[in-house]
Amino acid sequence: MGSKAVEDLIQASSGVHYSGFHLEEVHTSEIEQSTTSVDESVKQPFVIGVAGGAASGKTTVCDLIINQLHDQRVVLVNQDSFYHNLTPEELTKVHEYNFDHPDAFDTEQLLCVMEKLKHGQAVDIPKYDFKSYKNDVFPLRRVNPSDVIILEGILIFHDPRVRDLMSMKIFVDTDADVRLARRIRRDTVEKNRDIATVLDQYSKFVKPAFDDFILPTKKYADVIIPRGGDNHVAIDLIVQHIRTKLGQHDLCKIYPNLYVIQSTFQIRGMHTLIRDAQTTKHDFVFYADRLIRLVVEHGLGHLPFTEKQVITPTESVYSGVDFCKRLCGVSVIRSGESMENALRACCKGIKIGKILIHREGDNGQQLVYEKLPEDIAQRHVLLLDPILGTGNSAVQAISLLLKKGVPESNILFLNLISAPQGVHVVCKRFPRIKIVTSEIENGLNEDFRVIPGMGEFGDRYFGTDDD
Numbered sequence: 001m002g003s004k005a006v007e008d009l010i011q012a013s014s015g016v017h018y019s020g021f022h023l024e025e026v027h028t029s030e031i032e033q034s035t036t037s038v039d040e041s042v043k044q045p046f047v048i049g050v051a052g053g054a055a056s057g058k059t060t061v062c063d064l065i066i067n068q069l070h071d072q073r074v075v076l077v078n079q080d081s082f083y084h085n086l087t088p089e090e091l092t093k094v095h096e097y098n099f100d101h102p103d104a105f106d107t108e109q110l111l112c113v114m115e116k117l118k119h120g121q122a123v124d125i126p127k128y129d130f131k132s133y134k135n136d137v138f139p140l141r142r143v144n145p146s147d148v149i150i151l152e153g154i155l156i157f158h159d160p161r162v163r164d165l166m167s168m169k170i171f172v173d174t175d176a177d178v179r180l181a182r183r184i185r186r187d188t189v190e191k192n193r194d195i196a197t198v199l200d201q202y203s204k205f206v207k208p209a210f211d212d213f214i215l216p217t218k219k220y221a222d223v224i225i226p227r228g229g230d231n232h233v234a235i236d237l238i239v240q241h242i243r244t245k246l247g248q249h250d251l252c253k254i255y256p257n258l259y260v261i262q263s264t265f266q267i268r269g270m271h272t273l274i275r276d277a278q279t280t281k282h283d284f285v286f287y288a289d290r291l292i293r294l295v296v297e298h299g300l301g302h303l304p305f306t307e308k309q310v311i312t313p314t315e316s317v318y319s320g321v322d323f324c325k326r327l328c329g330v331s332v333i334r335s336g337e338s339m340e341n342a343l344r345a346c347c348k349g350i351k352i353g354k355i356l357i358h359r360e361g362d363n364g365q366q367l368v369y370e371k372l373p374e375d376i377a378q379r380h381v382l383l384l385d386p387i388l389g390t391g392n393s394a395v396q397a398i399s400l401l402l403k404k405g406v407p408e409s410n411i412l413f414l415n416l417i418s419a420p421q422g423v424h425v426v427c428k429r430f431p432r433i434k435i436v437t438s439e440i441e442n443g444l445n446e447d448f449r450v451i452p453g454m455g456e457f458g459d460r461y462f463g464t465d466d467d
């Protein structure tokens with residue numbers, strides 16, 4: 001592929017940083033590999049479960065959430081669509097059929113639909129007809145893959161496999177008498193049923209199933225909404241939370257200890273400069289330093305604090321906090337040393353240890369030198385290395401700190417860019433350490449280099465590259 005084709009590719013891929021590629025060095029296979037790795041990681045939808053008794057206000061709550069999330073792609077999948085069709089025999093004795101029992105639903109079909117949606121495929125979902133009791137009413141409803149999928153139904157929390165799909169679970173909690181009153185009105189007005197049948201179904205099936213199957217799933221809820229759709233505060237908070245989660249990188253949803261600093265145009269502009277192969281050494285150092293300072297300041301915000309009160313010059317009391325005192329920086333030589341100045345500028349007199357890890361071959365790492373404070377086990381450690389790639393150096397460095405007695409939860413790993421592979425390796429092996437980074441990369445190339453990346457950070461920062 002010639003450089004013209006590469007430029008076309010860059011042009012076509014809005015929103016993705018390709019400015020760090022060395023155009024003359026890019027090979028077709030590298031581009032295809034990087035593009036494929038992006039496609040493979042199909043953006044995971046944010047799945048919300050909404051459960052609660054019949055006529056508690058579930059659909060009303062879902063409609064309010066959908067309205068407020070108007071600028072997002074949201075779909076509603078109703079558990080009613082997965083009611084089993086009744087056999088001819090069951091149809092003749094429909095008043096003896098329990099529509100509130102978990103067995104009334106085809107959960108396997110629901111799981112199959114969710115699997116497809118999660119993998120970015122559109123699905124056709126049946127529309128349930130409460131009058132004919134049939135779930136094969138045509139035309140089927142076409143549901144496209146979306147950023148947010150809301151799963152609603154009385155027993156949507158019953159099956160653990162369905163629960164596991166959900167990033168957020170909401171239980172709509174409405175008084176039984178309110179639910180019954182609404183149900184009588186709905187079933188008589190909308191479903192043309194007579195009141196005696198509605199009350200009979202309620203006492204025989206609806207109430208017992210609520211007590212036996214629905215209410216016990218309330219414990220799985222992350223949020224319980226009293227008064228359903230009338231509770232605007234709860235709905236506003238839920239929508240706010242969903243917006244925050246949608247703005248986060250998918251990896252942050254998997255690993256709660258991974259923090260990617262909120263992107264702004266300033267931050268993206270600085271990244272654009274340090275990733276550009278044409279950027280001068282002077283500019284590279286200047287903008288790398290600015291980004292490092294941001295990451296360090298953000299990282300310090302994750303340290304514990306103690307409450308402290310001071311008297312202001314107006315002799316008033318200011319209730320504030322005191323910084324965590326027992327800190328230590330540890331830089332991974334050589335790139336990590338570029339982060340020391342920012343740490344020193346933020347934490348007066350901080351001790352800084354060093355670790356040297358030699359890269360053996362393509363993927364192996366070997367620890368060759370370490371100099372750490374003797375009392376490091378009693379300190380919170382800020383581990384400094386601007387790039388998290390394969391995760392091999394980070395694992396070596398963290399393992400050494402643990403061997404020296406530093407508790408895992410006292411380690412804060414600060415870097416500028418992280419490859420998903422490295423995040424998986426570090427977060428799975430050390431789930432209690434925190435990682436603070438400023439951008440998540442597309443992946444690694446065949447040489448285990450981060451892409452798009454910024455080249456050899458140490459060489460560019462310390463001026464030892466050939467230019």
Ligand SMILES: Nc1ncnc2c1ncn2[C@@H]1O[C@H](COP(=O)(O)OP(=O)(O)O)[C@@H](O)[C@H]1O
Binds near residue numbers: 053054056060186230
């Ligand atoms: N806060 C409310 N105040 C008054 N009526 C409501 C309220 N919330 C829902 N309803 C009515 O109650 C009935 C059941 O509400 P719905 O949201 O469909 O509940 P669910 O989906 O839990 O069965 C509907 O007729 C709806 O219009």
Ligand SMILES: Nc1ccn([C@@H]2O[C@H](COP(=O)(O)O)[C@@H](O)[C@H]2O)c(=O)n1
Binds near residue numbers: 080
């Ligand atoms: N043919 C049917 C199917 C279901 N029901 C009742 O619907 C309730 C669930 O729907 P919500 O919108 O209230 O969640 C449930 O209590 C079933 O009894 C029915 O009456 N007829």
Ligand SMILES: [Mg+2]
Binds near residue numbers: 058059
């Ligand atoms: Mg409903």
